[in-house]
Amino acid sequence: MSPRFRDQSSPMLAAQIERGALLILPVGTTEEHGPHLPVDTDARIAEACATALAQELAKETPVLVMDAIRYGYSMALMKRWPGTIVVRTRTFMDYVFDVCGSVLEMGFTKLALLDCHGHHSGLLNTVGRELCDAFDTAVAIISPAKLSAEAFNDVRRSGQGGAIHGGEWETSLVLHLSPEVVDMSAAVAEPMRYASDFVAGDNFLGSQRVTWSTWYLQQSESGIYGDPTVARAETGEAIMRAVVGEGGRFLREFVTAGGA
DSSP, rough: OOBBGGGHHHHHHHHHHHHTEEEEEEEEOOOOTTTSSSSTHHHHHHHHHHHHHHHHHHHSOOEEEEOBBBBHHHHHHHHTTTTOOOOOHHHHHHHHHHHHHHHHHTTTEEEEEEEESSHHHHHHHHHHHHHHHHHSOEEEEEOOHHHTTTHHHHOOOOOSEEEESSSHHHHHHHHOOOOGOOGGGGOOBOOOEEEEEETTTTTGTOOOOOOOGOOOOOSSSOOOOOOOOOOHHHHHHHHHHHHHHHHHHHHHHHGGGGGG
């Protein structure tokens, strides 16, 4: 049976609700990722991670993958290059709330959001709390970047600041998933130069202790904040392995929590 929510009939969804199926909602966006990556990089990664997690869990628990959210919020500086579509923060939050609220009202009780865009973390956390208040059901929000940070740091070839936007982490993953859409001949390195004890150079991977966008300290010439030139498909494979391993471990706990 297809793991996609959209492939189910209404009676099939009713049966999945009865079985206590887990829903996974990939959340990405559409924005420029430099001259070498497609503008759907975040959504592409979100969909791939959701599908891989569903495959990992399918033998032990019913699971469905919803269509990815492909448009969201990006800061204005990203609009310097073609390809960035910006949805206002409150519009985005209301949209995510309505999508999630619809399936929770439908009867699903286990919903996990995959946060695959750095500008969405605070917005999704707020929506998650609002959903909990409205439906008395807590959704999970997991970040493939954070789940894979340790594994990535073990194999990375870029220095600090090399994996923020369009850099080694994202480029390696897309090389692993869809090498045909990556033009490595166009890849340029613009690693983030600023780092401190409070804001680490790879805050994309969740290592910062304070919230402060250092993108405004450094003008990018290409739309890149990182170093994609050292990316490898093998690094992307290691990242995906970590996402599936760590994410699967958490989602098993999430599904069984509360006796569900």
